[in-house]
Amino acid sequence: MISKAPKFKPRFRLHPVAILNSQRLRRSLADTYDQKSFYKYAIGLILLLLSIGSLYYTDKLVEELEQREEREVQLYAEGLRYVFNSPFDENFNVVYQVIQDAVNFYQIPAIYVNENNLANQYINISFPKKISPQEKERIIQEKLADMKLEHPPIPVELGKNRTGYIYYSNSFLLTQLRYYPFLQLSVMLFIGYLAYLAFSSERKAEQNRVWVGLAKETAHQLGTPLSSLMAWVEYFRSDPAIDPSIAEEIEKDVIRLEMITTRFSNIGSVPTLKEEPVSEIVANFIDYLEKRVSSKVKFSVYNQLAKEQTVLLNKNLFEWVIENICKNAVDAMGGIGEIHVTLQAPPLMKEVWIDIRDTGKGMSKANMNKIFNPGFSTKKRGWGLGLTLAKRIIENYHLGKLYVKSSEIGKGTTFRISLRATIIE
Ligand SMILES: Nc1ncnc2c1ncn2[C@@H]1O[C@H](COP(=O)(O)OP(=O)(O)OP(=O)(O)O)[C@@H](O)[C@H]1O
Ligand SMILES: [Mg+2]
Structure with a gap:
């Protein structure tokens, strides 16, 4: 007959195999997260390399186009020199038109300033309709000021120590090309960001499904031994030979286990607040x-x-x-x-x-x-x-x-x- 309940300290000990498995699972969970950040960095690196490549290539294109445009303006200068020094006054318009057409191909805005500092020829500069001569002059001077900042002028030697200058700015095409890589980069970053969001939300959804499944299964598996333990508690209680405090202690632990099981099953379902x-x-x-x-x-x-x-x-x-x-x-x-x-x-x-x-x-x-x-x-x-x-x-x-x-x-x-x-x- 047991007269006194043995003093027992419930101690939770994991079987060594369970410990090994738990450590493996933990490591594999941690690895998944390391992999996730690896992919994040890999995608970031690819985007960076693509952006650098695109910037480099466009820069080369811009450089080449800039040189071509400079040659065109030099051609314009040559043409002007030829026209101004031409003894055939009647051909002036024909020759000038041919030169203008050549420069027009690139749509390069250019202004010719003569030896007296007068801006008396220009090309590819647009004015609003119905404009007064003063207003037109003001626009030309404004453009001229901008062009002076953009490129060094191209001299037009007129002979007898007379020199005129052609000022010009980049064509519209070249200006656009300069901004193109930044536009391309923004689009790429935006697409990358969207892809990352889609990727990570899919991963999160998958992880959530795993958690929910794991928790529900654990709760389900614990149900059977718990009800059996409860029956054992009742059995101990009904036996007068067994100290009732033992049944009481075991019951407390069973109730606690039941609470944990309820919490696990709560993970799966949408909890009521x-x-x-x-x-x-x-x-x-x-x-x-x-x-x-x-x-x-x-x-x-x-x-x-x-x-x-x-x-x-x-x-x-x-x-x-x-x-x-x-x-x-x-x-x-x-x-x-x-x-x-x-x-x-x-x-x-x-x-x-x-x-x-x-x-x-x-x-x-x-x-x-x-x-x-x-x-x-x-x-x-x-x-x-x-x-x-x-x-x-x-x-x-x-x-x-x-x-x-x-x-x-x-x-x-x-x-x-x-x-x-x-x-x-
Ligand atoms: N209050 C704290 N002070 C210092 N470190 C903490 C504290 N809380 C958490 N940590 C650190 O965060 C880590 C993760 O905590 P978490 O509760 O998620 O796991 P755990 O306690 O290690 O294991 P378990 O799954 O059993 O809870 C801990 O291992 C510890 O290094
Ligand atoms: Mg903890």
């Missing part, structure tokens, strides 16, 4: 947690919210998030330290912030970027799933935000949960 008194839920849950972790961890809750402040919550899932963050905090402080939870509503933001600050070892900037990736863990037996799930629960189901507000090596870390506040009437 209810208006809940958030400060009360947090305070009660911290109270519950405090009793279950080492007495060397001191918890404190500072509530700055109005008592009637509610938030749309799924209580079960939300408590799970708090539990995960606090468990990590306890791990980070090696079981000794403080956890401060502050609830506040920033003015004009319709949000409720729940800050969970610990006095643990903190984390490096590099790790801070990875902690929400599935499979990332710095713990010997960590799965690297706690924060991933917590983030999904807050961001996908509660449309809130979960992030590291601050962290300092050796000092501690603060996580912030930001939720949408319901309006207080």
Whole structure:
């Protein structure tokens, strides 16, 4: 006969094969994320190389076209010299027309300034209809000023120490070609961005399907042994030879396992959200947690919210998030330290912030970027799933935000949960 319940400390031990498998799975999850960033960088590099190639090629084209245009203007200069020095006055218009046509092929705007500094010939300059001579002169002078900045003039030797000058600017085609690579680059970047969005949203959807399937299957598999355990509890209870406190202890654990199973099955379905008194839920849950972790961890809750402040919550899932963050905090402080939870509503933001600050070892900037990736863990037996799930629960189901507000090596870390506040009437 057992007179006294044996003092047993339930200890959770994983079979060595299970540990090995868990480590493999964790590594493969982490690898998936490394691969993802590899593809991101590879696509970025290809885009960069294409852009450099395109810029280089267009630059060559621009250079060549610029040289051709300069030759055309020189031809124009030659033509003018020929015309001005021609003894055959009657042929002036015919020759001038031939030269103009040649330059017109490239549509290069050009102005001839004679030896007395008068701009008396021009080509490819458009004027509005019905324009006064003064207005026309003003436009020519403006264009001339721009051309002087653009290219050095081409001299037209007229003999007897007389020199005129032709000023010109790039043709419309050349100007467009200069901007073309930037246009091309923007289009390419835009297409790259769209492709990346499509790619990553498809990956996310796939990951979500895997999570949901895994969680549902786990909940389903746990169902049968749980009901069998419940039956065993009843059996122990009915046997007067067995200390009733054993049945009680086992029942507590079974209830806890049932709660975990419910949480897992909740992951699959769209959880129902209810208006809940958030400060009360947090305070009660911290109270519950405090009793279950080492007495060397001191918890404190500072509530700055109005008592009637509610938030749309799924209580079960939300408590799970708090539990995960606090468990990590306890791990980070090696079981000794403080956890401060502050609830506040920033003015004009319709949000409720729940800050969970610990006095643990903190984390490096590099790790801070990875902690929400599935499979990332710095713990010997960590799965690297706690924060991933917590983030999904807050961001996908509660449309809130979960992030590291601050962290300092050796000092501690603060996580912030930001939720949408319901309006207080
Ligand atoms: N409060 C904290 N202080 C310092 N580091 C932290 C803190 N919380 C999380 N981390 C880091 O983030 C990592 C990922 O945390 P996460 O909860 O996702 O996984 P885990 O705790 O390692 O494993 P598990 O899946 O069992 O939760 C941790 O391994 C730890 O390095
Ligand atoms: Mg964790």
